[in-house]
Amino acid sequence: MRIAISTGGGDAPGLNAVIRAATLSAIGRGWTVLGIKRGYFGLLGEDEVIPLTTETVRGIGHLGGTILRTTNRGNPFAFPVQSADGTWTEIDRSDELIENARNLGIQAIISIGGDGSLAIAQKLVDKGMRIVGVPKTIDNDVSGTVSTFGFDTAVQTAIEAIDKLHTTAESHDRVMVLEVMGRDAGFIALHSGVSGSADVILIPEIKWKLEHICEAVMERDRTGRKFAIIVVAEGATDEDGSVSLLGESLPGQDRRVGGIAQRLAKAIQDRTRKECRSMVLGHLQRGGMPTGYDRLLSTRFGGAAAQAVADGKWGHMVALQTPHIVTVPIIEVLKAPKRVDPTHDVVQTARRMGISFGDR
Ligand code: F6P
Numbered sequence: 001m002r003i004a005i006s007t008g009g010g011d012a013p014g015l016n017a018v019i020r021a022a023t024l025s026a027i028g029r030g031w032t033v034l035g036i037k038r039g040y041f042g043l044l045g046e047d048e049v050i051p052l053t054t055e056t057v058r059g060i061g062h063l064g065g066t067i068l069r070t071t072n073r074g075n076p077f078a079f080p081v082q083s084a085d086g087t088w089t090e091i092d093r094s095d096e097l098i099e100n101a102r103n104l105g106i107q108a109i110i111s112i113g114g115d116g117s118l119a120i121a122q123k124l125v126d127k128g129m130r131i132v133g134v135p136k137t138i139d140n141d142v143s144g145t146v147s148t149f150g151f152d153t154a155v156q157t158a159i160e161a162i163d164k165l166h167t168t169a170e171s172h173d174r175v176m177v178l179e180v181m182g183r184d185a186g187f188i189a190l191h192s193g194v195s196g197s198a199d200v201i202l203i204p205e206i207k208w209k210l211e212h213i214c215e216a217v218m219e220r221d222r223t224g225r226k227f228a229i230i231v232v233a234e235g236a237t238d239e240d241g242s243v244s245l246l247g248e249s250l251p252g253q254d255r256r257v258g259g260i261a262q263r264l265a266k267a268i269q270d271r272t273r274k275e276c277r278s279m280v281l282g283h284l285q286r287g288g289m290p291t292g293y294d295r296l297l298s299t300r301f302g303g304a305a306a307q308a309v310a311d312g313k314w315g316h317m318v319a320l321q322t323p324h325i326v327t328v329p330i331i332e333v334l335k336a337p338k339r340v341d342p343t344h345d346v347v348q349t350a351r352r353m354g355i356s357f358g359d360r
Pocket of ligand 1: 257
């Protein structure tokens with residue numbers, strides 16, 4: 001058996017642990033393993049395809065990033081190309097990719113990625129490719145799995161930031177607004193906000209009103225707590241608002257979400273007259289070493305992906321359905337993205353503890 005591994009979309013801590021576990025599990029079965037560099041670029045002549053051996057994956061399990069590199073601009077079905085006049089168009093290069101994979105003798109691919117990569121995997125499966133998916137994203141927004149790897153590390157990073165903001169906020173009687181990632185899902189904000197004892201948590205799944213946020217801040221003020229910590233997910237909006245975007249994306253790239261914290265801090269300061277500061281945690285959430293939880297989950301996913309290849313589970317994704325790792329059809333996973341359930345016990349517990357979600 002000759003298999004290949006690819007990592008696509010934004011990086012997430014734990015990618016290398018998946019690569020390592022999948023590679024070693026495959027080699028243990030006597031298979032040959034290749035690594036496709038930068039998403040599918042390596043199969044499109046835009047980058048290389050390298051051998052993955054016991055030596056190549058040695059000592060990488062604890063490292064952030066991906067030794068295979070990645071891209072969020074490499075959808076083979078809508079590949080961005082620049083014309084001589086400088087304009088960009090998108091072309092379908094999937095047949096070329098399939099042909100190149102065949103020429104390299106690749107019999108199956110383990111595709112490690114988020115919703116975008118899984119959608120590409122499904123389209124390639126529909127064209128006859130033999131692909132198994134591994135769910136990766138710090139946003140935790142992939143259905144069918146209790147969690148994606150990278151999420152726990154991102155939450156840990158956000159908690160450390162909240163802890164540090166607490167001491168400076170209290171010293172200055174300030175309101176600190178921390179923006180965390182997550183795109184259209186509020187998991188990072190919710191989990192870090194609750195664990196870090198935030199006072200207000202704003203997520204895309206619960207629409208807020210400025211007056212309720214300000215009331216929560218002033219209520220604290222009246223009871224002698226002169227500072228407040230607000231954690232806002234980058235995709236959170238008020239009842240009338242649209243998601244805050246960061247200018248133009250590069251060709252082939254998804255929209256770039258962000259900027260809500262700065263706007264919110266100004267609006268809260270204008271309304272409450274309390275001094276507000278904002279901070280965007282940004283890509284720190286994607287960097288660094290994976291936590292123990294993410295390392296173990298990644299390792300289990302990598303081993304399960306090799307098993308799924310052995311079982312011929314094409315078009316399936318490995319998933320955590322506690323306490324087991326299972327496989328689920330990617331087509332089912334793609335039906336609806338995972339979002340925070342506002343009735344979930346984490347939200348309910350937070351509300352009962354006095355944390356505001358800005359909606360009442
Ligand atoms: O999907 C992961 C993620 O980190 C989102 O939380 C964030 O909006 C986005 O990727 C940022 O991507 P980029 O690498 O384009 O800045």
